[in-house]
Amino acid sequence: MMLRYALQSVRARKGGFLGAFLALMCAAALITACGTLLETGLRGTIRSERYAAAPVVVSADQNVHQTTVKHKKGKTKVKHKAKPLAERAWLSGDLAARLRQAPGVGRVIPELTFLAQPLAPSGSVDKDRPAYGHAWESAALTPYTLITGTAPKADGDLVVDRHFAERAHLKAGDRLTVQSTQSPRTYRITGIAEPAAAVRHQTSLFFSTSEARRLAAHPGQVTAFGVLPAEGTDTAALKQSVAKALHGTTAQVSAGDGRGPVEFLDAAAARTKLVSMGGAMGGTSLLVAVLVVVGTFALSVQQRHRELALLRAIAATPGQIRALLGREALIVGAAAGVTGALAGLPLGSWLHSRFVAMGAVPATLQHTVSVFPLFAAVAATLLGAWAAARISSRRITRIRPAEALAEARVERTRPAWGRVLAGFALLAGGAVLVAVLSVLRTEPASTPVTFLAVVVLASAVALLGPLLVKAAAAVLAGPLRLSGPGGRLARANLRGNAARMASVVTPLTLLIGMTCTVLFVQPTLGDAARAQAREGIRADWVLAAQGPGVPAEAARQLRTGDDVVTEVVRTTVRVGLDKYAAQGVTPAGLTRTWDPDVTAGSLNGLKDSTVAVSELAADQLHLKPGSTLKVTLGDGTPVTLTVAAVYAKGLGFGDLTFAHDLVARHVDNPLANSVLVTTARTQTQLATTLRKFPAVHVLAPAAADSIQAARQQANAEVNYLAMGLVLAFTAIAVVNTLAMSVSERVREFAMLRLAGATRRQVLRMLRTEAVSVLLLATALGSGIALAVLTAFSVGMTGSAAPAVTPLVYVTVIAVAGALALVASALPGRVALQVRPVTVATAKE
16 A cells, blocks of 8 residues: 555656655666676686686785684684785796696796886887787797797897787897896897787797896796696696695696686786775775765655645654655666666776776686676665655654644744764764874775765755754854845754755865865875985986886996996885785985884994885884895795894885895896986986896886876876776766755746736846855865875875865865756756746645
8 A cells, every 4th residue: 555655656746756766876877887896806707818728827926825823711713814906926846747747737938027128119019918928838838829930949039929020010030129037139130920829918039948037037936837737638627636736836737717816926916906805895885875865765755745744634644654655666676777777887897998998907817797697686675765755754754743744834933952963973983083094004904984974964964954054044144134135044044944944065065175185195195205315315416217117237337437336126025915015125224215214223324234214114013123024925935134224215215125236036027117316427428338227217206206107197197096986976966956846846936926026036046046055065075185195195195284275275176166067057047937827726
């Protein structure tokens, strides 16, 4: 019975439920899109290309492991955790003998994979196909077969794949310079090879076995082993046999789709990033959706206050009213959830493609879609709609019918005490989050708290909105009186309809506060890091490369006389399971090119057996000069080092600093990210010395800083895109709420017209109301953003000075103002097109 009434109500009030439908549909689309990203991170397929002909691949363990044993109340709990390494881990070549003895093994092919960048004309190298070097003996893993020429035999021979040869217009007999892990070297192309299976995400360069071993720079080690079966052996039996042969080692055995993560390490690492990104986006979206949907339903119920009061007056019980509103919400939620979930699928696909285009996610991690995000979005939408209806109906179902009829015409003079207390509780909770944020010193810890604080404070504004609107009306009373009849009418509406106006203030406040936070968080962190880097670089010149890095030979050629040359190699290491940004620097003459503001110890003691740490790392790990630190390097190699110094500028230079040679031996790319040079020579003289390295440029420190700023901006764009959908949803909610608020005032506008107000005066009243609401939302949203950004800046940089760009801030306010004015003016003009007498004499 109640379901039939709910269906009739929805059918009769399509316009009234349209706003709630749009809010729920957008929420469902956003949740579905984030869900597909999360699922891609958890279950996305990474298909193998290079190992297509090898059904079983043996590789090194790409994780750091930690096992903890706890004894509590007579019970023993064992927990095992693993975290991925930043660089490729290598296998001992001696395992080949053990593999060949395993039953069912037909052939064991060692694989070497290393950096090999062709220095070909611009456009010859496909940016979507990064180049890697291999030994020709591993060509059988795909397999690659020669279509012209011969295999590489001498150290100066090279075979290139067909796709690259066609793009670069190369043929057998041509010469090609390759920048690998050593100095650039020119090779003679002896042949062109074509893969039997499709290879779409990489370019392969094949060297002779001896040259490949030299360039790989890991004597006695291999990247992986491809295992081919003997005749009559299937893949499952082969995998089991190989695993048994390797029992007792840390080597990993992969088959099928499990080979892809071995081949594409960046795709495997992107899984974690995508899970984190999808979870953060989804969580923030859900919180924003709850706030927006509850506000939309509250406005919808408020507009139906007279209808619901009459139902109460004719003996409808509170339970029946709740049931009616709940079923209406479920009907609207079901329609919106299904529509939004289906719309979220192409949205999620578009998001993934944009992340791939920006380089945040590799194309080798394929976008995965199943029914789970759809079901989750529909379920969340239904639950959100039902909960929003229950929350919004609390007042109408708890008061007596006579009170409900009295409130149907005139808004209550003050909000309920429960609402006020809940608002102050959320305000206190937001203040606690801001205080916590000011002591968080790592980005992974501070980022979720930052956006949670904005949502919690905006929720406090939603609950305290009527009081804030009345306070704003009192503050703006003077200017509004001076603005004529429209201003006086606007002031009366602000005071008399504070709850309705508060429903508009909330999404505007959230939009301004969230947008400012998103736009200024990254610049705050990036500017502080670059400032520390600028202050800490003492060098006269900085070498940077247009390519994989600066070769060690280029640095050696500059080391003459009193000149000091410091090579800088960057990586990521782990202490336990915790990840730290690290760098390797040349110790000789280090203090003449680099000053990280040492607060304890000395950089003079930096060598392969020591490490310098930032103050943050020293605090977290309880270190001081002379302490012992166990570190797992990027490729999984464990080392035990002695702390030589503690420095203050960790934000600009990373938390751990090692000797250059120690890091260079354990990274995939040992070329220097930059080289610091202190010299009396001019820029032209240095460039002349480096003429054999055309990809290396000599820059002033200020120019190098500009390049770093551009890279930070590119990285920030990923975050802007990630949160941009949440902001777009909030903007839609602003327009939706304003349109709902204005469109239900048709009778009010008609009465004003009949009382003598002109159409222009009514529109001026609407504009004045919109501007007043915008001013209040700007003050609240800016205050929330300022508090959160200041706390973030204090925690992350030690300075209460967030980086706020005035022009960007003004643009945010201007866009919010334009949305508010347009969303008020258009419904207002439509409402005023009906004759006042017709509206005044019509049934409600």
